[in-house]
Amino acid sequence: MISVMIVEDDPMVMEINSKFLKRVEGFTLYKAVSNLDDAKKFISIKKPDLILLDVYLPKENGMDFLKWIRGKEIDIDVILITADKSIERIQEAFRYGVVDYLIKPFSFERFKEALIQFKGRYQKFKKSDVDVIEQKELDKLIASSNVSQNEDDFAKGLNKYTYRTIWDEIEKRNYEDFTAEELAEKLGIARVTVRRYLEYMEKENKIDKLVEYGKVGRPQHKYHKI
CATH class of the missing domain: 3.40.50.2300 (Response regulator)
Structure with missing residues (x-):
């Protein structure tokens, strides 16, 4: 605490x-x-x-x-x-x-x-087991702080609080793969909404998207934190 x-x-x-x-x-x-x-x-x-x-x-x-x-x-x-x-x-x-x-x-x-x-x-910083931080990780922390920008300055149609809710859940999963459906069920947010935020985070280079092709049906999209 x-x-x-x-x-x-x-x-x-x-x-x-x-x-x-x-x-x-x-x-x-x-x-x-x-x-x-x-x-x-x-x-x-x-x-x-x-x-x-x-x-x-x-x-x-x-x-x-x-x-x-x-x-x-x-x-x-x-x-x-x-x-x-x-x-x-x-x-x-x-x-x-x-x-x-x-x-x-x-x-x-x-x-x-x-x-x-x-x-x-x-x-x-508290959980870090090292004494130094690389530029890439520092940039992520700075980018997270910049989520406080006004709605007019944020991506059109996105909400900063929803963004933070989804990102916090992704952080909890560390670098494990996850799907938009899994996040939507966990957070009680519509799947189409979660996908829009994941697409935005992908453009920010905060997550990667993987495409898995199964034997039947459409390919499944999985994500993980970079």
């Missing part, structure tokens, strides 16, 4: 974010705090994997906390949650290494997307 700390001064927003977090598989709330002193105290007791950090706190600024974390070289990832839409703030946040930036108010779907993307990368 990925351990998460929420830093938020508004009790209602803290409760909403906590409930959102419980709805996303693979995450657990370590501590929810309303000020930076408590955040620093609980980090010293047990370091979480991820912090959902508000910027505007009473007489405090979440960016100062982010800079403190980086200055202390503490290995914690941060998603910034704020009503600040300024380009200057967004640029500053990414320069200090946030993994995502959520602008209030946001939907549960956008919140979930941010966590799922983080989980995919986190688990990939």
Whole structure:
């Protein structure tokens, strides 16, 4: 489980974010705090994997906390949650290494997307039994993060959440062969829909398609992750 700390001064927003977090598989709330002193105290007791950090706190600024974390070289990832839409703030946040930036108010779907993307990368690095990664594998991780693009920028007729659902299932199968029918049955998605996403992933060079010819009937298409 990925351990998460929420830093938020508004009790209602803290409760909403906590409930959102419980709805996303693979995450657990370590501590929810309303000020930076408590955040620093609980980090010293047990370091979480991820912090959902508000910027505007009473007489405090979440960016100062982010800079403190980086200055202390503490290995914690941060998603910034704020009503600040300024380009200057967004640029500053990414320069200090946030993994995502959520602008209030946001939907549960956008919140979930941010966590799922983080989980995919986190688990990939956590499970790795080597100290280095090749460019091809790194490009896959970067490509997965780019699934967060707007619908208008995504492939016409495809949905980023459906894409992520199908890709997560493919990841679970490692490099084993599978069919569109198997994925459709497992995920409860129409076979024709699954095939469209698999065709798109094939164009991205994320999967290969194999054609098996049987004695009777049409040839069967099988896929596996590259």
